[in-house]
Amino acid sequence: MLNNPFLNAQEQLRQAASLLEPQYGDKKVFRAVIQTLMTPQNLVQVELSIKMDNGKTQKFKAFRSQHNDARGPFKGGIRYHYNVSVEEVKALSMWMTWKCATTGIPYGGAKGGIIVDPSKLSKGEVERLSRAYARAITPYIGVWKDVPAPDVNTTGQIMAWMLDEYEKIIGRHEPGVFTGKPLEIGGSLGREEATGKGGVRVLEQLAKKLQLKPAQTTVAVQGLGNVGYWFAKLAAELGFNVVAVSDSRGGIVSNDMKKGLNIDAVMAHKKKMGSIAGFTGTRSVSNAELLELPVDVLVPAALENVITAENAGRVHAKAIVEMANGPVTPEADEILWKKHILSVPDVLSNAGGVTVSYFEWVQNLYGYAWTKKEVFAKLEPLMVDAFNHMWDMHEKKNVHLRLAAYVNAVKRVVDAMILRGR
Numbered sequence: 001m002l003n004n005p006f007l008n009a010q011e012q013l014r015q016a017a018s019l020l021e022p023q024y025g026d027k028k029v030f031r032a033v034i035q036t037l038m039t040p041q042n043l044v045q046v047e048l049s050i051k052m053d054n055g056k057t058q059k060f061k062a063f064r065s066q067h068n069d070a071r072g073p074f075k076g077g078i079r080y081h082y083n084v085s086v087e088e089v090k091a092l093s094m095w096m097t098w099k100c101a102t103t104g105i106p107y108g109g110a111k112g113g114i115i116v117d118p119s120k121l122s123k124g125e126v127e128r129l130s131r132a133y134a135r136a137i138t139p140y141i142g143v144w145k146d147v148p149a150p151d152v153n154t155t156g157q158i159m160a161w162m163l164d165e166y167e168k169i170i171g172r173h174e175p176g177v178f179t180g181k182p183l184e185i186g187g188s189l190g191r192e193e194a195t196g197k198g199g200v201r202v203l204e205q206l207a208k209k210l211q212l213k214p215a216q217t218t219v220a221v222q223g224l225g226n227v228g229y230w231f232a233k234l235a236a237e238l239g240f241n242v243v244a245v246s247d248s249r250g251g252i253v254s255n256d257m258k259k260g261l262n263i264d265a266v267m268a269h270k271k272k273m274g275s276i277a278g279f280t281g282t283r284s285v286s287n288a289e290l291l292e293l294p295v296d297v298l299v300p301a302a303l304e305n306v307i308t309a310e311n312a313g314r315v316h317a318k319a320i321v322e323m324a325n326g327p328v329t330p331e332a333d334e335i336l337w338k339k340h341i342l343s344v345p346d347v348l349s350n351a352g353g354v355t356v357s358y359f360e361w362v363q364n365l366y367g368y369a370w371t372k373k374e375v376f377a378k379l380e381p382l383m384v385d386a387f388n389h390m391w392d393m394h395e396k397k398n399v400h401l402r403l404a405a406y407v408n409a410v411k412r413v414v415d416a417m418i419l420r421g422r
């Protein structure tokens with residue numbers, strides 16, 4: 001079983017390349033470009049030494065993988081998690097290349113990470129670690145080079161510390177080098193909910209194609225971090241029936257599948273009780289059980305590799321909207337496709353985040369401050385066009401949605417590589 005995310009990413013590229021190859025006259029050039037895209041352009045690996053609150057020094061392994069920059073500066077978040085690995089960061093950076101190409105924003109792909117459980121660190125320790133990471137990657141980033149952002153367990157505050165450290169080194173302001181910043185220092189209105197906002201636009205398009213009416217559509221969301229929370233909340237606001245949610249410790253399902261959950265009330269319960277378990281009108285389920293619930297739409301919004309060859313056969317949903325990066329493995333893709341379960345891939349479903357990051361960068365470069373309305377008015381058509389572009393390819397080639405989105409995205413990157421003569 002392939003559970004190495006980087007091997008999965010390479011397999012996905014291989015599948016897209018074999019569908020694309022007939023379009024290219026010069027097979028030798030095409031194959032050479034695909035070979036280049038199989039691995040990141042640059043990989044930074046460092047060990048960060050931090051003075052802990054107890055006076056001792058602790059070392060943390062950290063990475064920045066820059067997959068490809070043929071379409072524009074490298075772009076992608078920084079993840080703090082104890083499961084971060086070089087293979088994971090490499091995979092995530094490749095997925096960013098396809099994601100930026102999917103909505104057509106002018107970036108390549110990158111991803112960074114630190115092997116750390118930030119919940120075990122004090123605020124001061126997180127700040128020192130974040131500043132040390134920014135110092136280590138300063139030579140490799142820049143507004144026209146590589147533009148990092150938040151990812152799992154990293155926040156606007158962390159971006160603020162990193163930007164501050166970077167600007168101290170270069171000796172001038174350059175807010176566009178990090179996105180996902182707090183508003184006070186050049187962040188964009190709407191960035192916080194952007195990934196969820198883009199995701200519900202995708203959900204709406206999908207529901208139309210499958211002729212599902214929001215009020216009769218049950219939805220289960222795995223993960224209640226920034227992405228899962230906003231997705232669940234905005235989907236409920238659009239009238240979808242969000243009947244199950246979970247966080248890293250477990251989930252809850254509504255006792256009445258016709259009655260969706262009030263997401264803010266669930267969050268308030270979690271704040272008060274320390275856990276979502278025990279929320280009125282629900283029963284507890286494990287994260288594994290949540291994925292197998294008989295809902296219409298399943299939304300993995302936490303981490304990669306949750307729907308695999310092992311459990312794909314037990315997925316009962318009609319469709320999946322991938323809000324996490326890499327939640328469905330290539331083997332699971334095949335199983336779902338045979339079962340006629342459509343999975344809208346991460347590179348489209350969660351692209352709202354990086355797309356509003358792009359708007360933040362544009363505002364920083366021009367010194368503009370757009371209203372939230374302006375930001376969302378620009379986001380929505382990009383998401384809808386990218387969805388339709390994927391759907392057309394899915395129908396034309398009769399392939400699953402990931403392959404359809406990949407064929408479009410990989411083609412854009414390959415063409416940029418060929419134009420540059422790389």
Ligand code: GLU
Pocket residue numbers: 075076077078099147148149150151152179180325350351353354355357
């Ligand atoms: N970490 C987010 C993602 O995986 C956002 C990246 C960004 O804004 O650059 O898409």
